[in-house]
Every structure is written in structure tokens, then in C-alpha cells.
Amino acid sequence: MSDSLYKRSNLARVPELQKLIPEGATAFFQFMHQAFAPKLLSARTKELIAVAVTHVTGCPYCIDVHTGKFKGYQGTPQEAVEAVLVAGAVNAETVLFHSANAINTMSGNGGPEDPLYQTSNMDVYNNEAKLMSPAAFEAFDRFTEEAFREGSVDAKTKQLIAFVIAHVNGCAYSIDRHSRRLADVGATREEALEALLIGGVANAGYVLTHGINALNAFDQAGVAANS
DSSP states (O other), X not given: OOSOSOOGGGGGGHHHHHHHSHHHHHHHHHHHHHHHSOXXXXXXXXXXXXXXXXXXXXXXXXXXXXXXXXXXXXXXXHHHHHHHHHHHHHHHHHHHHTHHHXXXXXXXXXOTTSOSOOXXXXXXXXXXXXXXXXXXXXXXXXXXXXXXXXXXXXXXHHHHHHHHHHHHHTOHHHHHHHHHHHHHTTOOHHHHHHHHHHHHHHHHHHHHHTHHHHHHHHHHHHHHHHO
């Protein structure tokens, strides 16, 4: 028994999960294989996207595995950090954009039958929310500008990452914004959806892999019950 909830050696229990849910596990790994196969996007780019997504889901196993795979494609720490900065910017953006919804609710705008998500809410965000704490929002805008600045990672890849993170977060505002920006940097719909599969795999893998922790907890509960 160990007090550590996360250890690399825990991954040795993945075959146990596969035995418990063989059909589901087989389907997942087939999905993962197809999603990460190089097509319009290289396997290297897909692993970099996965590095960004796993930092949003916060799964230590997934961060370790996908960062290791990205390193195997001669990926650099600089590229990984730039990808994480984009993920952080979009993650924060998701929260901040929703301040428009809070303002609408608190000011009594609309009624119970009105839509909660409208593109015009971005006017509320820009013209009301930002004015309530201008220094903080200006700092966030500077952070975002730096995160998306082309560096070791090109502008198109950064927008692919942002597009995927927006979908992982499920933010309609961010999805709209980064879909448009992705098109502006020359990405195709096919490339966008290929990238999106990586988000789906990483999100599902985050949940499935934590089944290892569930197995550990069940085992510990059994030991406690029999002691």
C-alpha cells in the first residue's frame, strides 16, 4: 500500500481494466489508434495537441504518457510549454467570457424563455465586464497575445490547440471564436475535425485511466473490511 494516489507503476493495472470491460476497452483503443494515426496532421502535431489537452483535464498519467510520446518525436520543452500556455489562455477565456452571462443574470436582462448564449453577449463582455476590472482584463489580454504569438510552435498549430481546448471546455463563445480564427490561418474543416478527435480521445482516456485509481480504492476497501 502507498499513500500516493498517482504512480507511474499504476499503469501496469491497465490490462485489468481491459479484462473487466473487454469490448469497451477494445473499442476505445481502436478509436485512439485511428485518432492518432498521421493523416492531414502529423503524429507529432497530434501528440502536442494531446499534451495541451491533458494539462486541461489534469490527468497525471495522461500528461506523462503524451508528453513522453511528444518527446519521442523530438519534441522540445519549449514547444510543450507554448502549447500549455495556449491551453491556459483558452481555459481562462472560457471562465471570463461567461462573466457576460453573470452580468445578464444580475441585471435582469432577458426572461426565462430567452436564449442564454448569444453572440451579442460578447458585447456585454467587452463593454461591461472589462470595464469593471480594466487592469486585470488588460493583463489577461496581454497574456493571451503572448500565448498565441508564433514561436517554436507555429500560429496554425496554436489555433488547432485552442480550437480543441474550446471543445473540451464546451464553451460556445470560445468554439465560435477559435473556429473562425482557425479558418483565418488557413486550416481546413478536415484538419479541424481531425484535431478534434484528439480532444475526444484525451478526454475519454482521462476518465478511463482513472479506473486504475478506482481499482486501487476497491482493493484498499477490501483490505480494510477484512482486517
